[in-house]
Amino acid sequence: MDRSKLFIGNCYAVSPEIVARRFRRIKSVTLKGKPRFSDFNMLPLDWGANVHSWLVMFAKVYPFLEELRLKRMTISDESLELLAKSFPGFKALSLSSCDGFTEIGLKAIASHCRNLTELNIQDSITEEVGGGWLSSFPENFASLQVLNFSSLNGDLNFDDLEKLVSRCKLLRVLKVNDSITLDQLQRLLVHVPRLTELGTGSFLQELTPRQYEEIETAFCNCRNLQVLSGLWEATSLYLPLLYGACASLTFLNLSDVPLHSGEFAKLLAHCPNLRCLWVIDSVEDKGLEAVGLSCPLLEELRVYPADPYDRHHRDGVTELGFLAVSRGCPKLHYVLYFCRRMTNAAVVTIVQNCPDFTHFRLCIMTPCQPDYLTNGPMDEAFGAVVKTCTKIKRLSVSGLLTDQTFEYIGQYAKDLETLSVAFAGSSDWGMQCILEGCPKLRKLEIRDCPFGDSALLSGREKYEMMRSLWMSSCSVTMKGCRLLAREFPRLNVEVIREEGGDEDQAHKVYVYRSVAGPRRDAPPFVLTL
Amino acid sequence: MPADLNLRLGLPGSDQTDVDAAKSNKRASPEKAEDTASNGVPAAKSADDHETAPAPKAQIVGWPPVKSYRKSTAAAVKKAEAESGMYVKVSMDGAPYLRKIDIKLYNGYSHLLTALEDMFKLSIEREGYKGSEYAPAYEDKDGDLMLVGDVPWEMFMSSCKRLRIMRGADARGLGCAQ
Numbered sequence: 001m002d003r004s005k006l007f008i009g010n011c012y013a014v015s016p017e018i019v020a021r022r023f024r025r026i027k028s029v030t031l032k033g034k035p036r037f038s039d040f041n042m043l044p045l046d047w048g049a050n051v052h053s054w055l056v057m058f059a060k061v062y063p064f065l066e067e068l069r070l071k072r073m074t075i076s077d078e079s080l081e082l083l084a085k086s087f088p089g090f091k092a093l094s095l096s097s098c099d100g101f102t103e104i105g106l107k108a109i110a111s112h113c114r115n116l117t118e119l120n121i122q123d124s125i126t127e128e129v130g131g132g133w134l135s136s137f138p139e140n141f142a143s144l145q146v147l148n149f150s151s152l153n154g155d156l157n158f159d160d161l162e163k164l165v166s167r168c169k170l171l172r173v174l175k176v177n178d179s180i181t182l183d184q185l186q187r188l189l190v191h192v193p194r195l196t197e198l199g200t201g202s203f204l205q206e207l208t209p210r211q212y213e214e215i216e217t218a219f220c221n222c223r224n225l226q227v228l229s230g231l232w233e234a235t236s237l238y239l240p241l242l243y244g245a246c247a248s249l250t251f252l253n254l255s256d257v258p259l260h261s262g263e264f265a266k267l268l269a270h271c272p273n274l275r276c277l278w279v280i281d282s283v284e285d286k287g288l289e290a291v292g293l294s295c296p297l298l299e300e301l302r303v304y305p306a307d308p309y310d311r312h313h314r315d316g317v318t319e320l321g322f323l324a325v326s327r328g329c330p331k332l333h334y335v336l337y338f339c340r341r342m343t344n345a346a347v348v349t350i351v352q353n354c355p356d357f358t359h360f361r362l363c364i365m366t367p368c369q370p371d372y373l374t375n376g377p378m379d380e381a382f383g384a385v386v387k388t389c390t391k392i393k394r395l396s397v398s399g400l401l402t403d404q405t406f407e408y409i410g411q412y413a414k415d416l417e418t419l420s421v422a423f424a425g426s427s428d429w430g431m432q433c434i435l436e437g438c439p440k441l442r443k444l445e446i447r448d449c450p451f452g453d454s455a456l457l458s459g460r461e462k463y464e465m466m467r468s469l470w471m472s473s474c475s476v477t478m479k480g481c482r483l484l485a486r487e488f489p490r491l492n493v494e495v496i497r498e499e500g501g502d503e504d505q506a507h508k509v510y511v512y513r514s515v516a517g518p519r520r521d522a523p524p525f526v527l528t529l
Numbered sequence: 530m531p532a533d534l535n536l537r538l539g540l541p542g543s544d545q546t547d548v549d550a551a552k553s554n555k556r557a558s559p560e561k562a563e564d565t566a567s568n569g570v571p572a573a574k575s576a577d578d579h580e581t582a583p584a585p586k587a588q589i590v591g592w593p594p595v596k597s598y599r600k601s602t603a604a605a606v607k608k609a610e611a612e613s614g615m616y617v618k619v620s621m622d623g624a625p626y627l628r629k630i631d632i633k634l635y636n637g638y639s640h641l642l643t644a645l646e647d648m649f650k651l652s653i654e655r656e657g658y659k660g661s662e663y664a665p666a667y668e669d670k671d672g673d674l675m676l677v678g679d680v681p682w683e684m685f686m687s688s689c690k691r692l693r694i695m696r697g698a699d700a701r702g703l704g705c706a707q
Contacts, residue, residue: 040591097596123596308593338593365593422592447591500618500668500691 004028009467011049011073012492015516016057026062028092029054033073035470035510037445039097042472042508044496046523050074050100052082053521059086067118069094080105084112092118092146099125103133103154110136117170118146131156131179137164144168148175150199150230155179166191175199178232182241183211189218197227198245203234203257212241220244229253236263243270251276258282258306265290276300281316281338288321292328300334301325305365308338319346319372326353333391334359341372342399347381357389361396367423367448370400377401383408386416396420406430410437418443428455435459445470453480456509460484463491468512476506478529484511485529492518493529588631590616615686621649621663621694632689637682649694666693 004027008014011033033049051073058065065087075098083090090113095101098121109119110133134157144164149156156179165171171192176185180201189195207215222245231242234257246252249271255278259267264283268274274295279287281303291298303321307314318341326332332354342364351357362381370376378399386392386408393415397405401424409416410433417440425431431451434444435458443466452475463469463484478495485493496508518528615633628648635641642653642665651663665677668691677685677692 037591037594039596040594042591305593305595308595309588338595363593367589367592420594422594448589 006030008032010512010514011051011054012516012519013467013512013514016054018516020057020061024061025064026058027064028067028069029058029062029065030069030071031073032071035445035468036072036443037447037470037472038072042447044523044525047496047526048074048519048521048523050076050079050521052076052079055079055082055086063087064089066090067092067094069096070098071096073098074100075105076100077102077105077108081108084108089115091115092120094118094120095122095124096120097123103130106133107136110134111138114138114141115143116141117143119144120146120148120173122148122151124151130154131158131160134160134164140167142167142169145170146173147171148173148199150175150177152177158184162187162191168192171195173197173227175229176201178202178230181205182207182215182238186211186215186218189222193218193221194224195222196224198222198225198229200228200230200232202232203230203238204232205238207238216241216244223248225249227251227253229256231257233257234259236260236266239263239267242267246270247273249274253278255280255302255304259287260284261287261290265294268294271295272297274298276334278302278304280304280306282306282314283317284315285317285321285324288317289324292324292326295329297331298325298329299331301329301332302336303338304336305338308365310340310365316340319343322346322350326350330354331356333357336361336363336396338363338365340365340369342369342378342381343371343373344376344378344380344384345371345373347378348384351384351388355388356391357385358391359394360385360389360392361394361420362398363396364399367398368400369398377404379404379408383412386412391415394418397424398422399424402426403430403433406433410434413438415440417441419445421446421449423448425449425451428452428458431455432458435462442467444468446472446474448473450475453477453483456480457484460487463511464488464513466513468510470508470510471506472508474509476509477504478506479504481506481509482529490514494522495527495529497525497527617667617689617691619645619648619692619694622696622699624649630692632686638678638685642677645692645694651694653694662697663694664697666695667691668693 003023004025006019006023006026006028007030008019009032011031031051031054034043034047037043038047049072051070059082066089068083075095080101083093093109109116131154156177158180165174165188172195174188174192174195175197176199178201182203182205185201219242225245225248228242228245228249228251231254247270250273252271252274258280259282261283264279264287268290272294275297277291277295277298277300279302291301303317305316307316317337317339319339322337322339323346326349330353333356335357342362364378371378379402381399382395382397382401382405385395392413395409395413395416395418397420403426406425409419416438419434419438419441428451431446431449432455434441441462451471456471456476457480459469481493481495485491490513492512492514494510495506496510498507501507522528616629616631619628619630630644632641635644645665646653653663653665666674667677667689669675669688670690674693
């Protein structure tokens with residue numbers, strides 16, 4: 001079978017050599033590396049997932065490579081240079097939650113990729129990146145369609161950016177970082193009124209009346225805008241500048257700007273076609289009531305915490321806000337909700353209002369927090385989710401939970417693919433229910449739960465059918481891990497050693513299927529059993 | 530063991546000895562959760578607790594699960610450290626359980642020793658450790674056992690890997706020059 005697109009969900013499940021032997025004429029590669037918990041600093045640095053050896057192989061075997069999409073991988077400047085020089089037809093580079101590079105690597109891409117249409121850097125950690133790389137694009141370079149450098153730190157040379165944007169007439173996605181000011185943004189928008197996705201820079205600037213008018217006009221001229229993000233430090237004073245661009249918005253990403261309910265509600269009134277909304281909980285329940293009233297087409301909602309470590313004791317959102325949204329948005333099927341308070345009764349009602357949930361990620365931020373009204377476990381809430389939402393594919397559970405929750409999940413969530421569990425469960429039985437009950441399970445990530453070797457081993461037949469299992473701060477021992485590793489040679493069982501930790505405890509365990517055998521690049525603190 | 534030593538799994542200052550939150554009727558606070566969580570020392574903020582003054586809420590590594598990608602690596606690591614704390618294990622000779630504390634939460638030796646006293650229900654003399662039943666020691670980056678208090682606080686914070694509350698008799702061998 002000759003495919004030109006390659007998707008590798010776990011870079012360690014297979015090796016570059018094996019891929020090279022099996023696939024010819026690859027034009028597009030998607031590679032994912034670290035386990036998701038690395039996003040939350042739970043993996044030591046230098047854990048792995050370095051793309052270099054893959055690029056070396058690609059350079060040899062896939063000279064016609066056009067697209068590379070990486071997620072949670074490390075890519076060095078050297079790798080970027082190799083990439084830039086090895087593939088004359090290279091078009092699209094997408095780095096999501098990656099790290100390891102600086103402007104040196106970006107300069108290489110800009111200088112050598114003559115046919116580049118996409119440079120998409122998202123959520124990536126970099127050293128302070130200077131703006132010099134923009135000037136490395138050749139004078140006649142004009143093919144860019146997607147440019148996203150919103151997560152890069154550092155000031156850019158605005159003139160270089162403006163020249164680049166003015167040349168690239170096909171640009172439809174532009175997401176700048178917070179070093180770009182409002183009036184600079186206006187000058188960019190003038191060149192690309194046909195943008196479909198815009199990530200603004202800083203939205204805080206003292207503007208003269210004329211500047212205000214010009215910016216307002218520039219936004220009004222963006223009639224094709226579907227996606228809007230950025231808006232750093234936007235306040236009620238400047239949000240109205242946007243109104244003219246919101247009529248066709250389907251995705252509004254306010255996760256970088258904490259708004260209050262009033263200004264948020266006013267903005268929403270101009271966005272009747274929203275299908276996807278990301279917001280910070282500073283809008284509070286009142287703001288979510290506005291969502292319920294203004295966004296009847298809403299399909300996805302994410303509410304992030306302004307104060308995750310509870311330093312300022314802000315209220316955030318509660319079950320009431322979620323209820324309000326569920327009443328007004330019956331098409332809701334994806335939710336990520338951070339809150340400090342929830343009740344079983346509310347969740348039962350919410351899923352009755354929105355039975356089509358495919359992704360239900362509820363994060364009650366205080367571990368083991370019981371139902372606010374009954375002071376009991378939140379088992380019935382998640383029971384209701386799995387019983388009512390028959391199409392559920394992804395679930396994140398939280399709050400005070402006993403094994404009952406997992407009994408429900410194992411019994412009802414037959415389409416479940418991804419499950420995230422933290423500070424939950426009463427015994428090994430809980431985890432066993434999941435492993436025995438969910439036939440389509442692909443990814444299971446568990447932290448701080450009372451699941452031990454018996455639970456780990458109850459899934460032994462299943463792990464080869466899954467992408468991966470993560471267990472940290474549970475009760476798994478080295479003995480249990482060794483048993484698993486010995487019996488299943490096609491599983492890589494990796495234990496991340498804790499400094500000065502108990503020799504018998506397996507503090508962090510990562511189990512994944514692999515045809516490549518144990519990885520050869522494991523750092524000293526990773527034990528492959 | 531001294532008569533006043535009373536090891537509990539609850540946090541200092543709290544009256545709860547209940548570890549299994551699932552069975553409890555009382556509203557669980559994070560610090561009373563399953564002890565697999567890496568909790569800090571400061572007292573619980575729950576309404577049940579009347580004894581201690583409000584303290585910074587203990588933070589758990591990687592929780593809540595929010596990304597902090599937007600700063601440069603150095604700043605991101607710093608921020609992650611600031612938010613995730615500098616946790617070290619604390620053992621006490623003769624006690625079956627270890628504890629874990631976040632050194633970052635203390636502003637000096639006095640503050641730390643007070644917290645340890647509170648946590649293990651004992652008293653530690655501030656000068657010389659001669660009369661005390663117990664003396665605080667720590668394992669540094671080189672794996673050596675050191676008496677707490679000799680080096681500047683900042684240096685201690687960065688070199689302390691593990692704390693150990695030793696019986697006074699054993700601690701005298703650490704050769705404190707007093």
